[in-house]
Amino acid sequence: MKRIVIHMFLKPEPTVKDLKGLVESAGLTLDQLLEMYYEMSLIREFEEAIGAKYYEGKNPFNMASGPIRGEMHLSSGQEAVAVGVGSNLRKEDVVVSTHRPHHHAIAKGTDVRKLAAEIFGKSTGLCGGKGGHMHLFDKEVRFSCSGIVGASFPQAAGAAFAFKYRGEDNVAVAFAGEGAANHGTFYETLNAASLWELPLILVVEDNMYADSTPKSIALATPHHFQRAMSLNIPSYLVDGMDVIDVYLATRKAVQRARSGGGPSLIEAVTYRFRGHFEGDGQEYRERDEVEMWRLMDPITRLGNRLTKLGVEKERLEERRKKAKEKVDEALKFAEESPYPEPSTALTGVFR
Amino acid sequence: MKRIVIHMFLKPEPTVKDLKGLVESAGLTLDQLLEMYYEMSLIREFEEAIGAKYYEGKNPFNMASGPIRGEMHLSSGQEAVAVGVGSNLRKEDVVVSTHRPHHHAIAKGTDVRKLAAEIFGKSTGLCGGKGGHMHLFDKEVRFSCSGIVGASFPQAAGAAFAFKYRGEDNVAVAFAGEGAANHGTFYETLNAASLWELPLILVVEDNMYADSTPKSIALATPHHFQRAMSLNIPSYLVDGMDVIDVYLATRKAVQRARSGGGPSLIEAVTYRFRGHFEGDGQEYRERDEVEMWRLMDPITRLGNRLTKLGVEKERLEERRKKAKEKVDEALKFAEESPYPEPSTALTGVFR
Amino acid sequence: MKMKGISQAIAQGIAQEMERRNDIVVLGEDVTYWGAVFGFTMGLFDKFGRKRVVDTPITEQTFMGMAVGMASVGLHPVVSLMFVDFLGAGFDQMYNHMAKNHYMSGGQFPMPVTVITAVGGGYGDAEQHSQVLYGLFAHVPGFKVVVPSNAYDAKGLTIRALRDPNPVVIFGHKLLTGLPFLPYEGEEDEVPEEPYELEFGRAIVKTEGSDLTVASVGVMVHRAMRVAEKLRKEGISVEVVDLRTLVPLDEETLSRSVKKTGRLLIVDEDYMSYGMTGEVAFRIQSRAFRELKAPIQRLTVPDVPIPFSEPLEREVIPSEAKIEAKIREMVR
Amino acid sequence: MKMKGISQAIAQGIAQEMERRNDIVVLGEDVTYWGAVFGFTMGLFDKFGRKRVVDTPITEQTFMGMAVGMASVGLHPVVSLMFVDFLGAGFDQMYNHMAKNHYMSGGQFPMPVTVITAVGGGYGDAEQHSQVLYGLFAHVPGFKVVVPSNAYDAKGLTIRALRDPNPVVIFGHKLLTGLPFLPYEGEEDEVPEEPYELEFGRAIVKTEGSDLTVASVGVMVHRAMRVAEKLRKEGISVEVVDLRTLVPLDEETLSRSVKKTGRLLIVDEDYMSYGMTGEVAFRIQSRAFRELKAPIQRLTVPDVPIPFSEPLEREVIPSEAKIEAKIREMVR
């Protein structure tokens, strides 16, 4: 089954020869690929650790208890999208993300210690504990997100507008799910970005579901990309479980944006291995489906390719281990950090 | 110039032979065409009369004074769209219109007396004077409108949903401008309507401007229709100055909708001869342009065709005269009607 | 039957009306498998299928607008706005159309729409998923605003809404849903199996007292009642009034209470300024001016977004401890 | 220089700041040829061109969201919301993001955004083009709410807004714009040519009096002043306070006035319930409880949409006649 599945995806898995050619034409070195492997591992380890912590003190399950409260949306399975895009970005570029923001934040370069601390609601967190998991802001790397579906598109467009206005060659990226792309803001932003040739990249992570709603009952078409094309925006449908495919499309989109060519859309077909949020009973999908997609785990897939390209297993394991250590350290930092002073809740509405 | 202009439009003006063929294939009789001529004349006469009344007591110009207060958006030039669509509709069908609603209302069959009275703010008006020109409601013929741009799309979709739900073969029509079609609700409604195969027809009146904003600086593309096509919705780009072209496309769309086939889009290229609203200085367009479009006046154009098809001038004039009489009578009715009791302002929020 | 929480009560009310009538259609995000996340539509999908229980794309403006269109031709849509916080994505269709079309059309177009939305914080979901915002709906004319505090009220008020030819917004507090994944601050209530209606605009005295009146809605009613219970043992006699609906507002019951106690504390989970507390205070100072022994006071979310971290969230949402302290201060 | 109306004043304020600073960009519908319809951006297109004065497609949610994004990387967008009535098409980006991001980001992301919007009725434009709605913005935390009543204030408050690192919404009443196509209810004001700032949160006593205080903003200030003028001749002494900004609200000035007069009438063009009047009343009953001789009263738009027809519109929007009657009733 494993072989079959991999081969039935967007493109057939390349032979070693074709893989070498692909990597070369992408202008990627093995070291860069290893770095992507590390980044994806860092995200996965981070979220697995957060996921585990989230359930502490939640037996029976209750969102309000335990060291991490509220909703928790993890991205396991979608790491290749974040890293394939993020590898093309600079610190000055803007990323606006969603209710499912960890992978984007880490791929943009947010310090995982501050990220973890924010998720724990600690004073050392990115926002001093005010934001939490769904409202992450990191001015340092120009990252922000919102728990409101569809909100990321225009905000990134606004940043792109500012870059163009000031003659800077930065780009702005909005991430959103395939559910969010049904929202009017997607269309409005596409029109504005195309019209004004904004250095904007919209990345739609099509993980097949919006909450409990499969895309078959929410989209009139199988994909979104042709909607953007109808607005004269170059649009890429990519294999979101293949970091190289995401990287390649993003490279073109970023080049276009930086050089004044205008916006692009990247639609990445992907899957979330976990529920929409933690605690999700997942009545809306079959277990088999999840299992099938797990066979395409983007981290394993890249690992296999690296092995095929001659990288020793040890080097991969070493990267994975380093990622885990970094995550352990971040969680330790977060857990040991103090909570914010209650009085800080009353300040900061206005500057 | 006249000849040239007419020939440079969407399609060349047909020869008499081709015209006969066209009318035949449309299944239209001369009487029906004469009726359309009458309807269009009625709209034109109505709006010219309202336009003239509007300026009474407004010298110097002040929106708050005179017998008709507030903004006034007239449709002169766009009559073919309203009538081409309206001729395909039944009383039970729903029409949801915009801030520029008179032509749609009349084409849907609203009583011009009650319409005029409402515009004058009289108790005998459609809404007892509460609505006025931009908020016309006529339950009798299932007509409503809204001054909020983009609001018509989902409301018509809701009515279409109800028809389908109850197994009725009525259709719902949303009118909107090319400016409104940039709004997110357009896209959201297209997706929902396509997804649920609603008996919905979206009619975009592309009159080149949204307020003072030419479409060249608001649309990333020359037209909207391909946006709807990207959502699998059959879409017609029609000559909005040619009632037969509008009629033909609408006939297909209505057939499709009534028989359960789902939504269609009709994008009608047209022009408003007057300003966006009365009092508009029209700094944003050249006078020549207006003059050029006036050469394509849809009423004159249909009149010319009817003459070519052998209808005597007198019959046309007689229709026009009848329209004028009806309008005169409606305005008389409106002017003579009493204002509503002030106390009625305080009732009717809740039923 | 015994019932824990408002979700089951609301869902039961809808189901019973749907059985009787074909004009009711439920729509919104995740109203099938997930019962609108907070259970207000749970079980309806199994009973009535996708024809009458419709998952929409994530398009608030559009499905709210569709509800307007549906109502205009005789359906009675029940629309889920998953969290009230999302109103901004669809507010135009609500306050400019749903709320106004009956009036503006001179009575031609009734708008029988029932909107059900989840509100409130206290479980760590922060600013965009913890607001209450009924103040916004209560301010614009044309909505009836219902905030049930218990299962019995929730069912009766829901059925009332479904028989009302006007737009009604039901604000269900998450901490009163009775769902296992959230804290529960209510009681077990006795709820009749058969359908019944409760009238709008009828406040209810939940706890009688003579020293001070607390006016409130939703989860705050329970907090106030627990504080009243505690203080009673110390000889401080607090009367707790559950307003139940903000529009229409039962000034009569509340002012009767304030005339008796002479003191009013309004406890509210919405933002402090320009909202519910100011309005209630206005009406009462106007009706009980002579009887008031001291200025009306309020305990609300100070004008800040709801922060995430537990100590911060606890600082801004009125707690039992804060209610108690405020009452002690007022009766001193 | 002499100036008639707030539009010229606001536009001049923006122009002067734009000359000094490159970070200001103006965007919205019809902000070029039409100066945002109500003149708030008139002349800017000629001076600064399309690069800095940007007509947007009709997409409120998107251009409001763009303003959030622009502000996040250091621009100071000036956004036109043509009529406040259209807020529903873009409210989410306003109250959930623009207003909150500074707080939620722990102070990392200031949101220097100035929104300018036209409000008010009285010229026959009906429900969807005649609202005031500042109550909605004043209720949700994170906006400063500015309602200028004259050209001098308008210019100074606009420049203040453009130097404020926070979201400020300026509500310009159409009947104070001074544009030829609308009635004008203001005066000619002396407005300094050079730029100047006025502080937020400073109410101003427009007319001194001792029998009763009228609190108001915008066009109602003028109506109240004219009534005060008239009644003075009869020996009824009315003090008129122009609040100027609702957030922050200058309770100090108003309560000082009420402590003196003992009577407060709040006159407001927004909807009556759950809005401005309740809030102002709350604050004053709390600060001037002992000094109040009678209940605070209000004159507002009763809770109905603004109807079209002149006699109906006149019935619901507070007029001089209604203000006068109310004052007479209160001082009797």
Ligand SMILES: Cc1ncc(C[n+]2csc(CCOP(=O)(O)OP(=O)(O)O)c2C)c(N)n1
């Ligand atoms: C305006 C708005 N409507 C609804 C929601 C509730 N909601 C949160 S996540 C979600 C599904 C999003 O699906 P998608 O965009 O595909 O992203 P995914 O969760 O799959 O990553 C919904 C409906 C919201 N947060 N905001």
Ligand SMILES: Cc1ncc(C[n+]2csc(CCOP(=O)(O)OP(=O)(O)O)c2C)c(N)n1
């Ligand atoms: C949500 C909203 N935004 C802005 C406006 C102001 N407005 C009224 S008409 C109009 C232009 C509409 O243009 P279009 O849709 O092309 O229709 P047309 O006037 O050309 O018939 C605008 C911007 C409005 N009424 N509603």
Ligand SMILES: [Mg+2]
């Ligand atoms: Mg998804």
Ligand SMILES: [Mg+2]
């Ligand atoms: Mg147009």
